Amino acid sequence: MKIRAAVLNQAGLSAPYVQSRPLAIETLDLGEPGKGEVLVRIAAAGLCHSDLSVINGDRPRPVPMALGHEAAGVVEQVGEDVADLVPGDHVVMVFVPSCGHCGPCAEGRPALCEPGAAANTVGTLVSGARRLSRNGTAIQHHMGVSAFADHAIVSRRSLVRIDRELPLDEAALFGCAVLTGVGAVVNTARVPPGSSVAVLGLGGVGLNALLAAVASGAEKIIALDMIESKLQLARQLGATHAVNAGDKDALEQVKALTQGGVDFAFEMAGSVAALELAYRITCRGGTTVTAGLPNPQSNWPLQAVTLVAEERTVKGSYIGSCVPSRDVPRYIALYRAGKLPVNKLLSARIALDDINAGFDRLASGEAVRQVIVF
Secondary structure, three states: OEEEEEEOOOOOOOOOOOOOOOOOEEEEEOOOOOOOOOEEEEEEEEEEEEHHHHHHHOOOOOOOOOOOOEEEEEEEEOOOOOOOOOOOOOOEEEEOOOOOHHHHHHHOOOHOOOHHHHHHHEEEEEEEOOOOOOOOEEEEEOOOOOOOOEEEEEEEEHHHEEEEEEEEEHHHHHHHHHHHHHHHHHHHOOOOOOOEEEEEOOOHHHHHHHHHHHOOOOOOOOOOOEHHHHHHHHHHOOEEEEEEOOOOOHHHHHHHHOOOEEEEEEEEOOOOHHHHHOOOOOOOOOOOOOOOOOOOOOOOOOOOOHHHOOEEEEEOOHHHHHOHHHHHHHHHHHHOOOOHHHHHHEEEOHHHHHHHHHHHHHOOOOOOOOEEEE
């Protein structure tokens, strides 16, 4: 079938993207779903910093590639051996398929699925197949999803069925921003009630982490960013304090608010400078969690002695250390109960043709979460 999709043909083009137009809206050929695969009509797809990192070259990926990894849609057709989904089911897409058999999957850590990671790196589905092409030439899949398109074929391993009553533009956020931000707090760090928390980087992931800290009963929640409008939004969402990370005395401000540092600091900016600040505002015996994805060439010069002398913990968090089939329904239930108001993070609903302008807004920090609605 013919589909319209946003295709990245060359990474690293300079901003503003509304002029350089790194994403071209093209007509592609989409094949039939193979064994264990599903054809999904995309209803909504979120613009995420991880997409931007592919566009600007911070996360090298093979091109041409059809981008988009945070989405929700409706099942239209199922392939062989897919017995638990039927046409009409509503689904959230997850950007790491879990094979269920490798070491990490067997240990209950599907976010680290080895075949899934390998497939994502080379731009295929987890089966190794490519179902996208242009004039007979294969187009790479992005994270097994390629959701900036009106339809996609994805592995059953990349889908979580959801309640049909949840609006799909809101459901899309649960595929990345919610899983990553909320999961970092409740799964990776396991923040207990009464803790002190700092969140650095108030994009979609960071603000979801802030919402999770509120829901977890953290007593003191400090939001840090360099954009005042985001600090204001963080206060509205439950931050007890807000500090401009660009202030020369930001470190001292946080330490004064917490008598020496927070129990848990979350770096969500994808910046080594932010990670350094997160580590320095963490108290003795505390935990620093990073879910940001800086350029692979970036290195962090850790003062190693503090790990021992201060019994520090530094943890990475990928997809919020989640089990998607368990956590997507769980987080949706919290949202519907009013405990995770993720809908307040929706900055705008846009059309596919406006995607380059949308990434300009994301890169400037003007937007939190924009969703393409099909």
